Amino acid sequence: MAEVISEVTKIRRRVLTEVAALIFNNRLVEDVEGLPKKLTDEGLTSYRCCQYKEQAILQERIKLALGIDITAEDSKKRLEELARNVLDQPVARSDKPYITLIEEACDHCSIDKMFVTNACRNCVAHNCVNSCPRDAIKIVDNRAFIIREKCIECGLCAKACSYGAIVEIERPCSRACAVDAIVSGDKASAAIEEGNCVECGACIVACPFGAISYRSEIVNAIKMLRHSQSETVALVAPSFIGQFGPGVDWDVLKEGLKKLGFTRVVMVAAGADEVIREESRELLENIEFNKGVTFNSCCPSFKNLINKHYPELTAGISTTESPMLKTARLLKKSGDDDIKNIFIGPCLAKKGEAIRESNGLIDGVLTYEEIAAVLVGAGINLAKLGGEKSRRDNNLENPSIDALNFCAAGGVSKAILNSMERDGLQVKTAAGIRDCDKLLKQISRGVFKIDFMEGMGCQDGCIGGPGTMTGPAKAKGLLKKMSREVEMNV
Amino acid sequence: MSEKISVEVCVGTSCHLMGSNLIMECLDRLADNIKERIDLRYVQCMDRCGKGPNVRIAGVLLDKVTPETVVEEIKKSLI
Numbered sequence: 001m002a003e004v005i006s007e008v009t010k011i012r013r014r015v016l017t018e019v020a021a022l023i024f025n026n027r028l029v030e031d032v033e034g035l036p037k038k039l040t041d042e043g044l045t046s047y048r049c050c051q052y053k054e055q056a057i058l059q060e061r062i063k064l065a066l067g068i069d070i071t072a073e074d075s076k077k078r079l080e081e082l083a084r085n086v087l088d089q090p091v092a093r094s095d096k097p098y099i100t101l102i103e104e105a106c107d108h109c110s111i112d113k114m115f116v117t118n119a120c121r122n123c124v125a126h127n128c129v130n131s132c133p134r135d136a137i138k139i140v141d142n143r144a145f146i147i148r149e150k151c152i153e154c155g156l157c158a159k160a161c162s163y164g165a166i167v168e169i170e171r172p173c174s175r176a177c178a179v180d181a182i183v184s185g186d187k188a189s190a191a192i193e194e195g196n197c198v199e200c201g202a203c204i205v206a207c208p209f210g211a212i213s214y215r216s217e218i219v220n221a222i223k224m225l226r227h228s229q230s231e232t233v234a235l236v237a238p239s240f241i242g243q244f245g246p247g248v249d250w251d252v253l254k255e256g257l258k259k260l261g262f263t264r265v266v267m268v269a270a271g272a273d274e275v276i277r278e279e280s281r282e283l284l285e286n287i288e289f290n291k292g293v294t295f296n297s298c299c300p301s302f303k304n305l306i307n308k309h310y311p312e313l314t315a316g317i318s319t320t321e322s323p324m325l326k327t328a329r330l331l332k333k334s335g336d337d338d339i340k341n342i343f344i345g346p347c348l349a350k351k352g353e354a355i356r357e358s359n360g361l362i363d364g365v366l367t368y369e370e371i372a373a374v375l376v377g378a379g380i381n382l383a384k385l386g387g388e389k390s391r392r393d394n395n396l397e398n399p400s401i402d403a404l405n406f407c408a409a410g411g412v413s414k415a416i417l418n419s420m421e422r423d424g425l426q427v428k429t430a431a432g433i434r435d436c437d438k439l440l441k442q443i444s445r446g447v448f449k450i451d452f453m454e455g456m457g458c459q460d461g462c463i464g465g466p467g468t469m470t471g472p473a474k475a476k477g478l479l480k481k482m483s484r485e486v487e488m489n490v
Numbered sequence: 491m492s493e494k495i496s497v498e499v500c501v502g503t504s505c506h507l508m509g510s511n512l513i514m515e516c517l518d519r520l521a522d523n524i525k526e527r528i529d530l531r532y533v534q535c536m537d538r539c540g541k542g543p544n545v546r547i548a549g550v551l552l553d554k555v556t557p558e559t560v561v562e563e564i565k566k567s568l569i
Contacts, residue, residue, distance in 0.1 A: 383502045
C-alpha cells in the first residue's frame with residue numbers, strides 16, 4: 001500500500017516523528033500545544049479553508065499519535081494535559097478499535113451514488129429517463145434530475161447516457177471497504193461500523209482527506225524503551241525486507257533498534273517455522289477426520305473476516321497461534337512481566353490481535369512507519385549505521401526460506417504444501433479482503449471442496465500492508481533475492 | 491557525448507519515511523537516454539531532516555521533492 005506515498009501519509013508520519021522527537025527531548029508537555037501551529041507555519045498542510053481548521057485537524061492527529069482514543073469524551077482536553085497524562089500514567093492499553101475517523105477531517109463527500117454532471121445536454125432521446133426502472137429521473141431546468149427517494153443506485157442511467165454525463169461516485173473509503181464497515185454517520189460524515197470492520201486498514205489508504213487514521217502506540221513503546229527495568233525485545237515481522245531503504249538489511253536494522261534501546265531483536269519468521277509444522281499437522285488431522293476446509297490463522301484481518309462475516313466457517317480456522325504469538329511465547333511465558341515484547345510489522349490488525357489474543361505476551365505493536373518515526377525522533381539514521389555483521393542468534397534469526405516467504409501472498413500455502421509432502425491437496429489462496437470474501441462466499445455455499453484456504457487481508461500479503469513504507473513490487477524482488485542468498489548459504 | 495550530471499538522493503531514515511524510495515523508483519523508470527547521462531548516488535544524510543525527501547541535482551539542493559519535480563529538474567539541467 002506504500003506504492004504511492006500521498007501527502008496524507010506524509011502528514012501522518014511527520015506528526016508521529018515530531019511527537020517522538022518531543023518525547024526524546026523531554027519537551028512533549030511544554031511544546032505539544034504549539035505543535036499544530038508550528039506545522040502549519042512550516043506549510044505542512046494548507047488544504048482547508050483556513051489554518052485554524054488545519055490546526056484543529058492536526059490536534060486530532062497529534063492525539064492519535066499520543067495513542068488517545070479521540071472518540072472518548074475526555075479526549076477534548078488540551079493537548080498539554082493529554083500529553084502529561086499519557087506520560088505519567090502507567091502503560092495501559094485499551095481494546096478500543098485502533099482505526100478511527102477524524103470527524104473534523106472528513107469532507108462529508110457525497111453519499112449519492114448517481115450524479116448528473118454539467119455534461120448533460122438535455123438531449124432529445126433522454127436515454128437516462130427511459131432506462132430508469134424506477135422512474136427516478138425527471139428533466140428539471142433543462143437537465144436530468146435524479147429523485148433521490150426513488151433512486152436505487154442501479155447505475156443503468158449512467159450506462160445509458162450517450163454523453164457519459166451521469167457518473168457513479170462512491171466515497172473512496174466505502175469503496176475501499178469490502179465488508180460494508182463504512183457507513184454514513186451523523187452530520188453526513190463517514191463512520192466506522194465496528195461490528196463489520198476487520199481492521200485491514202484499506203479505508204485509511206483510500207481516503208484522500210486523511211480522515212481515517214489509526215491510534216499509535218509510539219508513546220507506550222518509547223516509555224518501555226526508556227524506563228523499563230526489564231528486557232525489551234523487538235519482534236520483527238518477516239516483511240521487514242526493504243522496508244527501511246537501500247542498504248538497511250537485518251544487521252543494520254538490528255543495530256539501529258538496539259541503539260534505540262531494545263535489548264534483543266528477533267525475527268518473527270522464526271516463529272513462522274513452528275507455525276508451519278503445527279498448522280500442517282492440524283491440516284492433516286482435519287483431512288483425516290473429514291472436518292472440511294482449514295483456514296490459516298496468521299492473518300488477523302482474515303480471521304476477523306471469518307469470525308464477523310462467516311460465523312458458520314469459524315470452526316475451520318486453524319487453532320495454531322500466529323507467528324507473532326509463537327515467537328512471543330518462545331521469549332516469555334504468559335504472565336511473565338520481566339520481558340516486554342514489541343512486535344514491529346506492516347499490520348494494523350495485529351494491534352487488535354495483540355489485545356484480544358496474546359494474553360499479555362505482546363506489550364505493543366508498531367507499524368514500520370511508527371518505528372521509523374521513533375528512530376528519527378531519537379536521532380537515529382539507519383542509513384548511517386552498518387559497521388559490522390552482527391552475530392546471529394541461532395534460534396531466532398535463522399528462519400527457513402518458507403518462513404521468510406510468509407509475508408508474500410501465497411507464501412503460507414506454499415510452506416504448508418512443502419511441509420506436508422502429500423499429493424492431491426486442494427488449496428486455494430486469496431489476497432485482499434475483497435478476494436477473500438469472494439472465496440469464502442463460495443466455500444460457504446459449497447461451490448467447491450478444498451482442504452486449505454490461505455487468506456491474506458492485504459493485496460500481495462503482508463508486504464502490501466497499510467503500515468509498510470516500501471511498495472510490494474520492490475519488496476517482492478528483495479524477498480526473492482534474500483531467499484536465494486539463504487539457499488546458497490545452506 | 492555530453493557531460494553527466496550528478497543526482498544525489500538522500501536515503502536517510504527521515505527522507506525514507508517521507509518517500510525517498512518513490513524518487514528512486516521514478517529515476518529507475520527514466521528513459522535510457524536520460525539515465526545514461528545521470529550519475530546517481532545515494533547519500534546517507536543531507537542535514538535537512540524534516541524537509542525531506544531531499545535530493546541534490548547538479549550540486550543544487552532541493553527539499554520536499556516529489557517524483558515529478560525531480561524529473562523536471564533533471565530534464566532542465568540536461569538541456
